[in-house]
Amino acid sequence: MSLDHATRTVALPPSLSPARIKRLTARIAAGPDATEVTTTVPYTGNPLATLPTSTPDDVEAAFARARTAQSLWAAMPVARRKAILLRFHDLLLQRQDEVLDLVQAENGKTRRDAFLEVTDIAIATRYYARSAARLLAPKRRRGAIPILTHTTELHHPKGVVAVISPWNYPLSMGAGDAIPALLAGNAVVQKPDTQTALTALWALDLMHEAGLPSGVWQMVIGRGSSIGTALMDNADYLMFTGSTASGRRIARDAGERLIGASLELGGKNPMIVLDDADIDRAADGAVSACFSSTGQLCVSIERMYVAEAIRDEFVAAFVARTKAMNIGTAYDYSTDVGCLTNRSQLDTVTAHVEDAVAKGATVLAGGRARPDLGPLFYEPTILTGVTPEMTLYDHETFGPVVSIYPFTEIDEAVERANASAYGLNASVWTRDGAKGRAVAARVHAGTVNVNDAYAAAWGSVDSPMGGMGDSGLGRRHGADGMLKYTEPQTIAHQRLLGFDPPAGLSQSAWASTLTTLLGGMKNVGAR
Template sequence: MVTDHARPSSAVRGSALPPSLTPALVKRLVRRVTAAANAARVTTDAPYTGDPLADLPVSTPADVEGAFARARAAQGEWAAMSVRERKKILLRFHDLVLARQDEALDLMQAESGKTRRDAFLEVTDIAITARYYARSAARLLGPKRRRGAVPVLTRTTELRHPKGAVAVVSPWNYPLSMAAGDAIPALMAGNAVVQKPDTQTALTALWALDLMYEAGLPFGVWQMVIGRGESIGGALMAGADYMMFTGSTASGRRIARDAGERLIGSSLELGGKNAMLVLDDADIDRAADGAVAACFPSAGQLCVSIERLYVDEAVHDRFVAAFVARTEKLRMGASYDYSADVGSLTTQAQLNTVTAHVDDAVTKGATVLAGGGARPDLGPLFYEPTILTGVTPDMTLYDNETFGPVVSVYPVRDADEAIDRANATPYGLNASVWTGDGARGRAVAARLHAGTVNVNEGFAAAWGSIDAPMGGMGESGIGRRHGADGILKYTEPQTVAHQRVHGFTPPARVSHRTWNLAMTAALMAMRKAGVR
């Protein structure tokens, strides 16, 4: 068992913004915000340094209403465009994202404080998402023949129509993945989108919007508004035909209630307290590497990152020693290259939460095995990757989401106890299982209450399997992104049934009793013939 307090390595303190973020670029992006010319302004700061980053106009409820009016005017023509034409635009967007990725990487780092390697994962995610829906939409959205009420006589077809105007509320932690990733399938399905990205990372979202228009998207089909939820959230809900939200569970409950009141659909990805299980037959070195990769990307500000580790007591001490040793070697830093392993937190509020959770745990008896403190020598919002043991239910971080580079490690007797403790949470977003036996890992995964479970991986395997649905159970949300669900949720299904030759009433001069006997015989014959 490692008992010494281990501190991660450090890179260098943050420097000036990268040269790609020119005033001309920022000005061009800011012009994409839907707001009045005399709008109030809000300034965002760069997490690496605390220096001012962007001056953004603030949208009003009237601005949101105007955005929805323009969206509805543009949506009809967009929906009438063939799937093939929409596909071309999405694939051009795909190419632009990859060609101009350095600009996106600089923006994401400047606004969120994440490392360049973490930002690059967002670039790849959006390229994959654009390609998948561009090339899958015709199959997923096209008319489907369904089994009719009466074989041969009933021709039944399922059609998919766009919802209309979709509202997307996206968070700050993954500003490209969450902004563009949720808009892409909505657009591909023929909808217009009015989006409220988080103000802190609005430039990245606006960059995606700018590229989509460069790729050929008609004006008005995708628009962005800026403002606090308490100011323009009501107008977004009032104008939407569907609501896509990523954020806290508390906010998700309010949105679900309001959507229910309006009788519109919603998809909500909310909080999590994700668990990783290290079974007694796990490869310790591989599991320790996996724990680092699962717990500390984007400084732990990732909805599917791991915050709880349940380790079989047979391998507990060896695993913890290996995990702590790897965490010690992580390089923290504010660099616009690939040298840093762990970057900054994004906001002062998040630093306050992380600090409060760790301090509360230590005060109540938890032991710090690595990290445990802020690093103002590197930048105003840096916090060390932190490993805790001895965490008990009376501590805040025991069952509350920290959303930072903090993980608690617990020994367990066996896989059954690990499963029970992993499931002892109202959340159910993501989980991870480590074992030397793939079949055993999959069997354990099926017993976990989580929307995605990764075997011998932290989260990337499930997240990157874009043909499969991703989302939460319990208080982690409703609805799914990715896969067929990720685009079909933005559509209204319609059944068209054409009854040919004869309907469901007796022909002339045939009594109802005779007709019913004939129908009963036909039903029994279909049952014996194996007809569904």
């Protein structure tokens, strides 16, 4: 990739003034003598913000305030909660430039990728605000005895939900999991990743401007090793997005406390390009699938299986598009690829590629860091000849790196796509929609997109999204994405006759009567 397709770093935009940053950090639940931590701008390595960190005592105090606020919030009619969230939706769209600057400055992604987070939260907010009354409303259920048993299903809020959100999608993850929890009547105590905490704090600040009562949503800042136990010990439910290793520990601890947890974890996501695929469309889709947010996307494609019959043509088209991408920094829409977010990710990407090359893999595009652009830039990279002894063969890279493998039969492609402990997202490309959906149904993944990378399934917020296998437990989006934050309750009112024999009827006669009744219900098709 040449410098002809590179943009050098630029200064922070005026919107990120010290006064605005100070206003946001004031919303952190931390004592006056808190230890401070400084975050940096990934593009340049320059300091961005100094944040107070929370102690375990600060976390406990935040939960205490949240419990007080939650009882009043839960008593508020759903229509009022909906109105607050819809005001948040409108403010988000009106003030999007503020958060776009923040996301880029904290994460290092392009403005296009940052804007997709704005659209994501707008869609999710609108969906849950307008679905909450229906999802939470009491529902009549079939009773044990027709007519005589009146059965109702209710949904009560869990109480105070802990949300632990990652750095890779600071707005989508920083607000997306809190929104349905809040609409369901819960309070939220959230620990965003420190590096991207300002974006989450901006969402919280905007929610207060929209009318959210004080104490209902709070932010704590700190390492999991410092405040993770306090979050777990006080939560009524826990939502976590992060690594599989951390997710296992959280699942274990939640099990000990007998509370629920929803976990979206790692992925090594496959893309299958069938021999009848539209090559230009598939090559364009591959660029988005592999390199959006510099590959730091849980649903990003890292393995690509291409039909042998079109392999050469597809690879040529994909490589050409990748080499033409504009890599660099700009607080506008002029770049295609930003940088990685932290040194750890750069080290992982570098180590995975160097290991693969040393063991015989071929680099078709990229394959090197770009310190001339900034400390954390790495070129979008395409590899072939990757074999099982190479680290990136089955380990998640979480960067702008993809490996291409040929196949001859569809069964082979599906088998290889499923040969992973992970099962988060997948992509299938074909001109035949019915065939694409049939192949998708055979792929072991929580979401599978046909002729799209990931946005089609992710943006279908009326349908559940989550992982299989080592990619997690539970779902976000859809009814599950809200109802997981509730305690279902069944109320059954038995009228007139019960389950004991009526007066004057023997037990044996009553049993005979019920036997006839049950048989008759089956014969007339009753459920």
